[in-house]
Amino acid sequence: MAVKVSLKVNGKSVAAEVEERTLLVTLIRENLRLTGTHVGCDTAQCGACTVSMNGKAVKSCSMLAMQAEGADIMTIEGVAKPDGTLHPMQAAFKEHHGLQCGFCTPGMVMNAIDFAKSHPSPSEQEIREALEGNLCRCTGYHNIVKAIGAGAKAMAAGK
């Protein structure tokens, strides 16, 4: 049965008609055509689908679109400034080569931004533990860890 959902995505109000079984990630990718949010698994392990919901990083493959009714969602497309300038966390990933194929990257960045809000100067161990729900097959995490450390500091400094 079709249901209506209304929510805010990247600052804009949107409404869509979806099936009850439709996942939030499907709404984002298929209905809204915001394809920066990726699907890398079907067991809520890889984190490629991570978005921000009401300021918290969530896996959009693990909830129904209906559950996001009224929510304020930010996807990777909404992270950079309106003029295209990268967010400090995005810039840190670029500077530290924290991405290779780029597929896990949006989820990594969304999780990292949420993490950095409460960890302005994280240790390597804290960062690694925070990445528990995000898998990357390319980078070996080495440069992602460096990027998140640098990005967190840049965010704290208000850059």
Place this chain on the structure above:
Amino acid sequence: MGAPLIGARVERKEDYRFLTGAGQYTDDVDLPRQTYAAFVRSPHAHAKIRKISLDKAKKSPGFVAAFTGEDFAAAKLGGLPCGWLITDVNGQPMKEPPHPCLAQGKVRYVGDQVAIVVAESVDQARDAAEKVEVDYEVLPAVVDGSKATAKGAPQLHEGAPGNTCYVWAIGDKAVADAAFAKAAHVTKLDFINNRLVPNAMEPRVAIGSYSRADDSYTLHVASQNPHVERLLMTAFVMGLPEHKVRVVAGDVGGGFGSKIYLYAEDVAVTWAAKQVNRPVKWTCDRSEAFLTDAHGRDHHTVAELAMDKEGHFLGMRVQTTANVGAYLSTFASCVPTILYATLLAGQYKTPVIHCEVTAVFTNTTPVDAYRGAGRPEATYVVERLVETAAREMKIDPAEIRRRNFITAFPYQTPVALMYDIGDYNATMDAAQKLADVSGFASRKKASEAKGKLRGLGYAAYIEACGIAPSAVAGSLGARAGLFEAGEVRVHPTGSVTVFTGSHSHGQGHETTFAQVVADRLGMPIENVDIVHGDTSKVLFGMGTYGSRSIAVGGTAIVKALDKVIAKGKKIAAHLMEAAETDIEFANGAYAVKGTDKKKMFGEVAFAAYVPHNYPHDKLEPGLNENAFYDPSNFTFPAGSYVCEVEVDPETGVVKIEKFTAVDDFGNIINPMIVEGQVHGGLTQGIGQALTEGAQYDASGQLTTGSFMDYCIPRATDVPSYQVDTRVTACTHNPLGVKGCGEAGAIGAPAALMNAITDALGVKDMPMPASPQAVWTALKNKKAA
């Protein structure tokens, strides 16, 4: 002109789009009037198909069409081809049983394709696929390669008696046996190189479309080599002319080998698109990927090393059973032979090597090249043997390596390869220093004081990259050339678009290749764009695998650049009324020797496209050149890795305290990208040794079919790495480059297992060294 771009840590041109969600992976592509496909797959490892009924599926909401093996047979679609012919020890060709796109009367592994169902949405396609009724007669299965040739084992293919694809050998057995007869010491190991699931983060996707307007097809597919995919699909499977088929592989989210191959789904959606006269899109989910992406490794090997009393290697004998799975995947046959046994000399002067490989079919997912492809297996054999030999002979493991290192080049190995250059002592020296090996004894004491075990292990690997000299590959059975193509299109105002047959799916070619081009042409990197991954744009290409992109693809671009620069010289000579021999090109300008007269590259390009003042009698207008490059030899990246672990004997948990990698990749274009490749390779190698391993139960069900039970390393499983490089420039390509994509995955498993066995004080233990396996090994040791 600024600092040289070659060798600089240039930030990547591709990153902005990936960081802002603007990448265009295949699943991000949607075509007008698109339909969606789901595949009906065998739930059994081995079964006859008695009957398939589509009746209920046809009534499912949104159903568009469904096709089975019968439809494919009626349409005379061929099976999936194997690209490499191995000739067996008796001079007979390997057994190549049919590999149908959709099952023909029988299924041979869990996940084997039985039918394609097309519907209006993904969910409807899956719902309808669930309603396809297949009546199976289940047969006994064989999953263990070592049991496949046993008498009475279930037989997979009529055309492959004893489930044997081939028995192949290299080296002189009699000479090897003679070396063993006079040995002072022989070290022997019997081990499994565990089966791995590649797991690129982007699952495979294929969208077929067909246009009646011009009878042409387009396949969007997550592929590492779109031209090869097109060649195989058109010429060998569908019988279509290549000019009517376009294959597009846009942004691809990692490959590691698993996206080299032509898969059944790619053919099925392309063919189905014509039948339903609408685009057909299939997106693999992770569970499907575990079952159907070609797996890697899966060797059972017995290996022996013979030495004199000082530990000089006298000979090596290796017997390997390679499990190739249910069917031959695209390059399955060359991985456990040409890419494996030829590397068994490693970095050493072992005078004689004999290796025999038996490739067998089993009721498991097909096995093919996965990052390293044969070379990790070879390195594991050599480096586990060498380390074990050192321990048995009480010689320092670095010292025994140094005693046997090849030090004079070029060097002809006894297993067909000719190493052009290397300096293995240099990488070993640097690795030992960076790893602080001299401080290990005191760190071990400190660990012991805490009740922990500490171990250190080396791996000194070599690989053959820059695949490959076509004539050599051809003589070894390759059914395709292995050159690369490049095109440099100079625009009228001097900016440049470069088309390469290499494919980038994380490697950063858009940056690295642009550095080479901008450097050679003396222009800012912003003036150069690299295009790849579309057969309608790129003239040809053999794609990306085997760490070949910069060595082969990069060289093709350099050769095209040479032609551009040479033509520009003629134009510049005309413009400046000078002899061509007096023109020099440097820093983006053509200058007349000994004068201050010069023309910038952009001016010359403009003259080529606005040829008002132009040597029309000698030259065509325009500035656009292409080149094909076929290498004269493989390249031989090599390095030394040192791994240090601490093991908790109470829990069996292994912690990697330090991992040091010093590689010789020849000249380096972008050290930042190279380091990233090493980090990623090391992590996949550590994954093989510590956390990963595909497991089948006796009935052929994959029991490690998700990220919940097949553990690819997470951030907490691996350390930060210490990496460095030493350089001996490749002697036979103009950039002096060797390739860096696979090294980490090749060297890491042996280094880690050498460290773990050192810590535990055991001769050997199986990969992955899970806490349970480590704990069990310690318990067994105590009991013994």
